[in-house]
Amino acid sequence: MNKIPVLNIRLMPDDEWNRLGRINARENYVKHFGHEPASTQEAVDWQKEYALSLIGELDSEPLPTARAHFVPVTSAKVGA
Secondary structure (H helix, E strand, C coil), X not given: CCCCCCCCCCCCCHHHHHHHHHHHHHHHHHHHHCCCCCCHHXXXXXXXXXXXXXXXXXXXXXXXXXXXXXXXXXXXXXXX
């Protein structure tokens, strides 16, 4: 296998990443609550807590295996 070096990939500056993250947090807050947050920091804090709660839910449940989503080829109907 040939290895091709990855060159000239522009990275997003931290300031831009953080600015877009704050915008995203405000948008998600409005989608969830139906109104603007009192401050951007309130939205950022809420989004962090919300994300951590989702991760906690994932940790408490067993992850589904990919095998459960596969249909054996022999049982598939051709042209269906």
